[in-house]
Structures are given as structure tokens and as C-alpha cells.
Amino acid sequence: MTAPMTEAPVKTNPHVFFAAGEVDGAPGLSASHCRICGKFTLGRVPVCSHCFSRDVESVAAGRRATLVEHSVAHHPAGGFAAPYAIGLIRTEEGLTLFAPLEGSLEGLAPGNRLRFVTVPRDGGATGFAYARG
Amino acid sequence: MSDAYVAGVGFHPFGRFPEKTLKEIAAQAVLAALDDSALDPDGIDAAFCANAYAGLLTGQESVRGETWLRSVGIGGVPIINVENACAGGGAALHLATIAVRSGTYRRVLVVGAEKMFTGDTGRAIAALATSSDIEVTGGIGMQFAAVDAIRVKQLMAEEKLGDDALEWVTVKNHDNGALNPIAQFRKPMTAQDVRNSRMIAEPLRLYMCSAISDGAAACVVSAEPSRRRVRIIGSGAACAPVRARQGEVSTARRAVKKAYDDAGVGPSDIGVVEVHDAVSPLELVYYRELGFCAPGEVGRFVAEERTLRTGPIPFNPSGGINSRGHPVGATGIAQVCELVLQLSGEAGARQIAPTRRGLALNAGGWIGEDPAFNAVHILEAA
Structure with a gap:
């Protein structure tokens, strides 16, 4: 694992993403890369979910992703003011997760190319999201 | 292996009951299921009790089933609390079926109860979101x-x-x-x-979505058929x-x-x-x-x-x-x-x-x- 390069900021999901400067390749999702099969698992885990190898390393991933499907929520939740978009996304490494979508609510569609971004959230925390482009 | 039958069923109606406690809601369903099974509280060998959010919404943690069942006079038997988000009831029934089929218990009470209406929909939605x-x-x-x-x-x-x-x-x-x-x-x-x-x-529009509800359901899983003869x-x-x-x-x-x-x-x-x-x-x-x-x-x-x-x-x-x-x-x-x-x-x-x-x-x-x-x-x- 790469040693932290700067003091970590307050993050909404400290186990899910790295902010800029935290590790090589950040910002991006926190993932585990298997040195045996080469595949990725979301988060820092002790075992590769593909092959059960325990030879895994913590890395930043998910800088690029594709939108699988999304919904625009019209009811506020979890500090998000409605309307806002939440997407099911698949990263270039094959990680699948829900993520907030930044930017216009118009034109969101399956297959949209997405990029990882960090965004300010309530209370001065840093959150993550995906934006088109 | 024994057969497992549903000997009796009971409910507390589903809706909003701000004047009632979770214990009262659960008790009504339990008594209805016992009556339907022609059993008194001492006729139960064990109980599996399902609830997801009492800890977050009412503060009652850990021994929820024990609190519910003591109010109807059930004690001394194993009472096992089951939590599996919105599927706690199905999980409890799965365990009760295994328990009766194994021959370990002959009559098992299964009860699920929830009190989600606190007057604050946001609290309930936040509680639901923790089931991930x-x-x-x-x-x-x-x-x-x-x-x-x-x-x-x-x-x-x-x-x-x-x-x-x-x-x-x-x-x-x-x-x-x-x-x-x-x-x-x-x-x-x-x-x-x-x-x-x-x-x-x-x-999804409002009328397509389930609401915030209070309510309870109970049944008795038994090794013997009741008048209904419905088997799991x-x-x-x-x-x-x-x-x-x-x-x-x-x-x-x-x-x-x-x-x-x-x-x-x-x-x-x-x-x-x-x-x-x-x-x-x-x-x-x-x-x-x-x-x-x-x-x-x-x-x-x-x-x-x-x-x-x-x-x-x-x-x-x-x-x-x-x-x-x-x-x-x-x-x-x-x-x-x-x-x-x-x-x-x-x-x-x-x-x-x-x-x-x-x-x-x-x-x-x-x-x-x-x-x-x-x-x-x-x-x-x-």
C-alpha cells in the first residue's frame, strides 16, 4: 500500500474513496487489486473476490466509469436536496456501485461515459461523485 | 425429519398507531395467532422474533422479542431475535421451519413487528437506508x-x-x-x-411506493397439523x-x-x-x-x-x-x-x-x- 502523502481530509465515505494526494493515483475509489489474477474488488479487503487470493494491494481506481442506469430522486435524503441523480455505475476495472451523479439532470442515459470527481458536502466534508465527460 | 405446518395466524392491522407501543402491537398479533392455533402461551416451545428498526426508532435494542412476549405471559422458553432488514420475518420463518423439521421443537411462535411511524418520515427513511x-x-x-x-x-x-x-x-x-x-x-x-x-x-410515483407503517404478524409453526392442515x-x-x-x-x-x-x-x-x-x-x-x-x-x-x-x-x-x-x-x-x-x-x-x-x-x-x-x-x- 502506498503511504499517505498528506493528512486525509474529512470524507463522507472514508472507506470508499481516496481524495487527491492521499495515495498514488488519487482521487479515485478505494479498491483492492489482486496480484495473482489482476482483478479488482471495491474497498480494502483481505481476499480477492474473484479468486480468493490473499495477495491483494490497496489502490485508487474507478477514475473512469460507465453509467448503467440512474434515477432522479425527487425526495431529499441523506443531506441531498431534491432533485438529485443517483446512478448505478460500472468502472473501467469492473467495479459496480451506486454513486451520486454531478451535473445536469438532463440527458443522463445508460452508456454515458463518467469520470470520478470529489465534491464539497455538508459540514465541510469531501464527498465523491461521477460527472459526465 | 418432522413436517412443519402453520397451525395458526394472527395480525395487528398495518397502518399508523401513534397511541400504541411496539410491545402492544406485537402482543395483539401473538394473541391472535395463539387463539387461532388453539394454544395458550405455555403451549409454545420456542419463539423467533423479527424486527429491524426498533433500536434506531424507539431505542429498544437487543431483547425486543423478550419484551414483547413477556407482556403476553411467555417466558422460560428460548426467544431468539432475528434481524435481516425487511426480510427478518422470512428469515425467522425459515429458522422456525428448520427448528420444527429437526424435531428440536414441536410448536414455534414466529412474530414480526415494527413501529416505524414516529411523525418524522425522514427518520424512518434514514433508518431504512441503513439496511445496506x-x-x-x-x-x-x-x-x-x-x-x-x-x-x-x-x-x-x-x-x-x-x-x-x-x-x-x-x-x-x-x-x-x-x-x-x-x-x-x-x-x-x-x-x-x-x-x-x-x-x-x-x-416511481408516490402511489407506487410503500408507506411508513406500524403493524405485526404472527404464526405458529407446528409439527402437527391444525384444522387447516397447511404444510410448509x-x-x-x-x-x-x-x-x-x-x-x-x-x-x-x-x-x-x-x-x-x-x-x-x-x-x-x-x-x-x-x-x-x-x-x-x-x-x-x-x-x-x-x-x-x-x-x-x-x-x-x-x-x-x-x-x-x-x-x-x-x-x-x-x-x-x-x-x-x-x-x-x-x-x-x-x-x-x-x-x-x-x-x-x-x-x-x-x-x-x-x-x-x-x-x-x-x-x-x-x-x-x-x-x-x-x-x-x-x-x-x-
Whole structure:
């Protein structure tokens, strides 16, 4: 694992993403890369979910992703003011997760190319999201 | 191995009961189930009690079942608390079935109760959102309506369904719920009513979404048949697969295969189904997932209205979660109680045509790409 390069900021999901400067390749999702099969698992885990190898390393991933499907929520939740978009996304490494979508609510569609971004959230925390482009 | 029968069922109505405690709500369902089973409280060998959110919403942690059952005089027996998000009831019933079949206990009380109405919908929605991996879903605006909306949009794309299919299933289940004396919503509605209700998470509108509910359901699982002679012939459960390694077979397909295998039957042997329609269009997902129609045929299934209460394979004659209400710990047990009433010919105004077997699917939580847990039960009338 790469040693932290700067003091970590307050993050909404400290186990899910790295902010800029935290590790090589950040910002991006926190993932585990298997040195045996080469595949990725979301988060820092002790075992590769593909092959059960325990030879895994913590890395930043998910800088690029594709939108699988999304919904625009019209009811506020979890500090998000409605309307806002939440997407099911698949990263270039094959990680699948829900993520907030930044930017216009118009034109969101399956297959949209997405990029990882960090965004300010309530209370001065840093959150993550995906934006088109 | 012993057989496992459902000897008796009972409910506390589903809705909003601010004047009642969770203990009182649970007790009413327990006493009704004991009366229906012709048992007094000392007739129970063990109990499995399902609840998801009392800790967050009322502060009662840890010994919920013990508090409920002491109020009706049950003590001294093993009381086991079961928590598995909205599928705690189905999980409790799965454990009770195993316990009776094993011969360890002869009469097991299964009770699910929930008190979700606190006057603050936001608190309840926040509690529901904890039924996922909060490290991953916290801080991203995750709400189950949006998760379900995405599932529904994927189905609509795969099956070429329009909003009219979503409205149809909502109207169908509210028609059923209007005839169910324990249902939270007992008012039929039109497709126009559904269409005019406000958007919650596109494409889901308010009347497609289950509400915040209080309520309880209970049953007694027994090694001996009661006057009804309704047997649990299949009990299966599964958690979300690790799709990276285990492929595309969903939680529901895994659980239902186990239940079908356990029962030695398939979809063509089933005459009535209760499914977990936390939003009403999710019922359409289960037409495929449970094997009642092939991929690409959901639209035809809807067009032929096959799942009407009067149709060849009624789904959610109780009104489903969408209309009956969703006090989450109670839901899985209420589904099975509904099957017992239907198979016994005791479902009153919502009674379907005589049939021998019913299936219930109870789903809870979210992990990865799937519901976190599913329990499926298949019941058969002798």
C-alpha cells in the first residue's frame, strides 16, 4: 500500500474513496487489486473476490466509469436536496456501485461515459461523485 | 425429519398507531395467532422474533422479542431475535421451519413487528437506508426508492415496458388491498390517480411506493397439523451473490431454487404468490425471477392480466406491501399468513379460486448489486 502523502481530509465515505494526494493515483475509489489474477474488488479487503487470493494491494481506481442506469430522486435524503441523480455505475476495472451523479439532470442515459470527481458536502466534508465527460 | 405446518395466524392491522407501543402491537398479533392455533402461551416451545428498526426508532435494542412476549405471559422458553432488514420475518420463518423439521421443537411462535411511524418520515427513511453497507452507501444520497427505481428502469428497458405497466400493477394491488381488513390503504385507485401522484424517484410515483407503517404478524409453526392442515413444503433462503465470482444468478433466483428444490415443485405447481413489492412495479421483476414467465414475456403477462386476483396466477391478493403496508419485520410473516388464509378458503372478500399451493418471497436490504437477503416459502394445503 502506498503511504499517505498528506493528512486525509474529512470524507463522507472514508472507506470508499481516496481524495487527491492521499495515495498514488488519487482521487479515485478505494479498491483492492489482486496480484495473482489482476482483478479488482471495491474497498480494502483481505481476499480477492474473484479468486480468493490473499495477495491483494490497496489502490485508487474507478477514475473512469460507465453509467448503467440512474434515477432522479425527487425526495431529499441523506443531506441531498431534491432533485438529485443517483446512478448505478460500472468502472473501467469492473467495479459496480451506486454513486451520486454531478451535473445536469438532463440527458443522463445508460452508456454515458463518467469520470470520478470529489465534491464539497455538508459540514465541510469531501464527498465523491461521477460527472459526465 | 418432522413436517412443519402453520397451525395458526394472527395480525395487528398495518397502518399508523401513534397511541400504541411496539410491545402492544406485537402482543395483539401473538394473541391472535395463539387463539387461532388453539394454544395458550405455555403451549409454545420456542419463539423467533423479527424486527429491524426498533433500536434506531424507539431505542429498544437487543431483547425486543423478550419484551414483547413477556407482556403476553411467555417466558422460560428460548426467544431468539432475528434481524435481516425487511426480510427478518422470512428469515425467522425459515429458522422456525428448520427448528420444527429437526424435531428440536414441536410448536414455534414466529412474530414480526415494527413501529416505524414516529411523525418524522425522514427518520424512518434514514433508518431504512441503513439496511445496506453504510460504508458504501452512506453519504451518497442513497434511498431505497431510488435503488428500486433503477431496478424498475432496467426491467422496463429489458422487457420494453411503459409506464402503463407500472400503473396497472399498482391499481391491481390497491384493488386487492381494498378488500383486506388489515391493509393500511383500503381505497381503490385508478391509473390516472397513480399517474397524477407526485414523482418520488423516476419513474416511481408516490402511489407506487410503500408507506411508513406500524403493524405485526404472527404464526405458529407446528409439527402437527391444525384444522387447516397447511404444510410448509419449501423453505429456501439466500444472500446477495458476489457477482464477480458467482455470476448473474440473483438473490431471488437462488432463494427460490432452494425452495422449489426443497418442495419438489416448480412454478407450474403454484396457484398463488405473495412477493416483496416495496414499490409496486417490483412485482413485475418477480414474474421472471420466480420463473412464472420467460425473459421477454413480462409485457404479455401484464397485457393478459394473468396476476389479477381472478386470474390464473394471482400475485399479491393481500394488496402486497404497496397497499397492505410495510412494517418491515412483520412483512415476511404477513405474506405467509395471507397464503394460509387463501389456501384455507378464509380470505374473505379477497378470496381467490381454490388452489393447493402458494409461494411467498420476502426480500431485505441491499448489498453489491442485489437485495441482501431473500427468503422463499412454499405452502401446501392437504
